[in-house]
Amino acid sequence: MTTYAIEANALTKRFGKTQALAGVDLAVREGTVLGVLGPNGAGKTTAVRILATLLQADSGSAQVGGFDVARDPEKVRQTIGLTGQYASVDEDLTGMQNLVLIGQLLDLRTRDARARAAELLEWFDLAEAGDRRAKTYSGGMRRRLDLAASLVGRPAVIFLDEPTTGLDPAKREDMWDVVRNLVTDGSTVLLTTQYLDEADALADEITVIDHGRVIAHDTPEGLKRIVGGQTLTVRASDNSRLPEVTAIVARVAGAEPDVSARGVVSASVDGDAALTAAVAQLAQAGIGVTELSLHLPSLDEVFFTLTGTRTADTEDAA
């Protein structure tokens, strides 16, 4: 029998007229990462808040670390660490004071709370900023401090609600390394995100939710099989060489590429090797490019494939 560190069955939650969750099932095996993928307003945060005992579900049940979130919230709170979507550090306190406070609330002796705080500041590269007020921290530093705060008690189950939203690409990858290390450490992680590449990079399994419902659950590989793998995109700096570019992409991808009106050539490819091959062949042919990329489908493309409709965000923006 598989042991699930997090298990949710048919969770529902309504806020006024909005049905935030309309029967969500989630299951995360011990020591693995579940990526919960969905657009803004899909119900990701509501699900996390219910699992973290901040909110009560209208119906359905959930267990975290073997404890029922409704009947045994105190036990659940001893098991979890929570990092919210908006870094909830206290801006008027220093990094050190923030972490020591959490340690004291977890019944550590003051001396041990300090030691643990210093250790975490060091690990998160905040040691030098430890005595500065969190108000002076950059966005990335705040996220790290927030994550550090959720790790003071060495939780077995960690909730990360959009841990990289608002971070620049380099900082995102740093955060990914942190998450990977958490799992190496034995923790179970539930991570919500709006990016397929993030879920792909970190998660063992991905649950896609939309309008409070699970619309897909699979491994990253399985999901990519459904929604299509990586796309190679090339745009020549000189439009007259478009035919040559199209031919090269066709050769690399082994299929006829799409060519947009703007001269952007794109095709689905199987692996990272496609990019190297394309670069080599373009160089050999002496073709300059203004755009050359390999990327996973965007959330919008994933949703289009899974549901046949664009995400709510796009509808709003349109």
Add this chain to the structure above:
Amino acid sequence: MSNAIALPTRGAMPSASLSPEEPLSRRWRTLRHALALAKRSLIKTARTPEALIDVTLQPVIFLLLFTYVFGGALGGGSQHDYLEYLLPGLLGQTIALAGVALGQNLNADIEKGVFDRFRSLPIARSAPLVGAVLADFMRYLIVCVMTLGFGYLIGFRIHTNPLAMLAAIGVSIAFALCFCWISVFVGMIARTSGAVQGIMFLLVLPLSFGSNVFVKTSTVPGWLQAFMKVNPLSHLVGTVRGLVLGGPVTDDLLWTLLWMAILLLVFVPLALRAYKRRA
């Protein structure tokens, strides 16, 4: 942050150091948590001294205004006589108003998500609220020191003894620590911290002006006298007047204690319930 970062591995620290120091009774743990959270509030206050204007500058300005603008008219020509009557009253009004900021701060903390962290920790739900109230002790003490200290500078003298004055300060702070639970409750139910201030002013200003803070009860119409006689601020102010100027204290003190008990019994559960419900 670079690749060199290694995450804390389990067991990197001696496990004994991370285990709770000893099995503690639930209540004692909650008190310790509340004190840790009170310290947090005090650090925040120390970092933003401008947030203390309502307990430092405000009593000074009100003392000056009421003594020198209205004192002549209200005190039958003697500003000094009015100052003696006014000061205990103003102490009561200022200390009641001083609790307004508490509800505002709690409201802002919840909006910012700082309290989400506390709620996800295995601590009593009451600990963050109790902690914030305990930290407010410092603000109430400042109100007493500023009011009595500046009053002394402009000629106010106690007629009793220092011990009675300390008792007056003690009763005032104790009352404020009960009265502020109204503000905590409003802080939990109001949508914005600005709304907290608006609601609390609507409540506290009629309470303070509809009391014996500024005028003697005998000078107002009968229906208002009836209100003044049950008004908790009237009893607090009556107690303080008795203690610092001499005169009967017992009745007002008993009424004040009764009101303190009522305020706690009503507003602590209300505030806790509203806090739990607030998503």
